[in-house]
Amino acid sequence: MWSDLFFPNNPKRREQLIRKSQEFQHVMKSNFEATNELIDVMNDHLSCSLEHIKLNEEASLQENCNVMIECMHKVQAEIEKIDKELKEKLEPTLYEKLQNKSLSTTDFQLISKALKVVCGFATEGSTTLVSLLINKGVILAKITSTFAKIGALTLANVGLGVVFMGVDMIVEAILGSIERDQLEKVLEEYDKALKEFKPASLEYQDSITYVQVKIKEINK
Numbered sequence: 001m002w003s004d005l006f007f008p009n010n011p012k013r014r015e016q017l018i019r020k021s022q023e024f025q026h027v028m029k030s031n032f033e034a035t036n037e038l039i040d041v042m043n044d045h046l047s048c049s050l051e052h053i054k055l056n057e058e059a060s061l062q063e064n065c066n067v068m069i070e071c072m073h074k075v076q077a078e079i080e081k082i083d084k085e086l087k088e089k090l091e092p093t094l095y096e097k098l099q100n101k102s103l104s105t106t107d108f109q110l111i112s113k114a115l116k117v118v119c120g121f122a123t124e125g126s127t128t129l130v131s132l133l134i135n136k137g138v139i140l141a142k143i144t145s146t147f148a149k150i151g152a153l154t155l156a157n158v159g160l161g162v163v164f165m166g167v168d169m170i171v172e173a174i175l176g177s178i179e180r181d182q183l184e185k186v187l188e189e190y191d192k193a194l195k196e197f198k199p200a201s202l203e204y205q206d207s208i209t210y211v212q213v214k215i216k217e218i219n220k
Helices: 002-006 012-046 061-089 092-100 105-119 126-135 137-151 160-164 167-174 180-218
Strands: none
Touching: 012 061, 012 126, 012 180, 061 092, 061 105, 061 126, 061 137, 061 160, 092 105, 092 126, 105 126, 126 137, 126 180, 137 180
16 A cells, blocks of 8 residues: 555554554543443442543544543542541541551441541442542553543544544544654554553553442442
């Protein structure tokens, strides 16, 4: 294909990047779906009123990343608010147990009572959920940071639908604004970003799945 002219010594490069693009599409969609699952759990058990987010293939990569980042900031703000109020209401030793997830039945009951005051109500899974979310804070911050990096790429202003269609469409989209001798550098940047994006996303999605499993175990 004509785009191979840019990579005369590396014919496999284009096919590899197309596969990377398909991976990117899958991971992006999975992140949005996992976030909506987290939102459902928080709304059900912590009396939050967070709204679902939707991947918009007509928007740019950067715009979609901004949607995710804004949502994660709201999620983190809710967790931090509950965490702060619980810390004020609980004895220091009990709050430390909550952080370390080493709660006895009595501890669990005491924290549940405090959480009921903070959230207005508390389900059986609320205390476990708060404990898990507080401890997963680093992972939530990590995925937010990763999305910020993706949104800062040279390709970030290209429509997401174009990115998902493969390298040839990306080439068409950016040739008007980027010199041809910079094209390979741009695609390498894209490839490098995916190497960070995929493991961070899997860690994030696995954490949400773990939270869901724990909640289901308690509600049995």
